[in-house]
Amino acid sequence: GESVGLHLPTLSVQEGDNSIINCAYSNSASDYFIWYKQESGKGPQFIIDIRSNMDKRQGQRVTVLLNKTVKHLSLQIAATQPGDSAVYFCAENPHQGGKLIFGQGTELSVKP
Amino acid sequence: DARVTQTPRHKVTEMGQEVTMRCQPILGHNTVFWYRQTMMQGLELLAYFRNRAPLDDSGMPKDRFSAEMPDATLATLKIQPSEPRDSAVYFCASGLPSGVAETQYFGPGTRLLVL
Numbered sequence: 001g002e003s004v005g006l007h008l009p010t011l012s013v014q015e016g017d018n019s020i021i022n023c024a025y026s027n028s029a030s031d032y033f034i035w036y037k038q039e040s041g042k043g044p045q046f047i048i049d050i051r052s053n054m055d056k057r058q059g060q061r062v063t064v065l066l067n068k069t070v071k072h073l074s075l076q077i078a079a080t081q082p083g084d085s086a087v088y089f090c091a092e093n094p095h096q097g098g099k100l101i102f103g104q105g106t107e108l109s110v111k112p
Numbered sequence: 113d114a115r116v117t118q119t120p121r122h123k124v125t126e127m128g129q130e131v132t133m134r135c136q137p138i139l140g141h142n143t144v145f146w147y148r149q150t151m152m153q154g155l156e157l158l159a160y161f162r163n164r165a166p167l168d169d170s171g172m173p174k175d176r177f178s179a180e181m182p183d184a185t186l187a188t189l190k191i192q193p194s195e196p197r198d199s200a201v202y203f204c205a206s207g208l209p210s211g212v213a214e215t216q217y218f219g220p221g222t223r224l225l226v227l
Contacts, residue, residue, distance in 0.1 A: 034216075045218070046216075046217060100214075104154050
């Protein structure tokens with residue numbers, strides 16, 4: 001039979017626009033969250049993290065927002081560039097140290 | 113700059129052959145993770161070690177997969193015998209726990225194709 005792969009959510013943005021990638025996490029006990037970027041043919045690359053005692057954290061061109069009430073995490077990328085095209089994964093840590101639970105990923109496509 | 117290294121980067125083998133993948137974690141990191149990534153399943157945790165001791169290998173098929181850390185600078189993942197369904201990208205990641213935070217840093221992966 002025909003194999004079916006994961007159908008990743010896709011976000012397509014124009015170069016220079018801001019991007020917002022969303023993630024719903026599963027465990028209300030999770031106390032640490034990470035966003036990873038995975039470019040084609042490469043391993044996931046750490047972008048930014050946030051602990052559960054915060055609701056916002058900023059990095060260079062990226063901001064992570066955490067809403068624990070609705071178990072929602074978002075990654076905002078300012079002035080999106082073609083080099084930002086990748087699959088973005090959120091990950092949660094439901095235990096102190098150890099396993100991360102990864103989301104399925106969102107594919108970001110930046111149009112020049 | 114410090115990074116996780118993995119060898120080989122690509123491996124093509126025939127069904128039934130043994131496959132060994134190696135990982136060198138970032139110096140000083142005491143936790144090592146093995147993941148498998150496929151289009152069907154996404155990113156799956158196979159096993160992880162802390163201070164060279166296996167903490168969890170529940171994600172790993174026990175009959176054919178084995179993971180070890182002979183020393184603090186080397187982690188290995190073996191498949192024997194390999195099967196076509198093992199074709200995937202295998203990632204190693206390392207980390208250093210700091211309170212609740214443990215960022216995992218990934219290697220470039222080993223792309224395995226079993227014919």
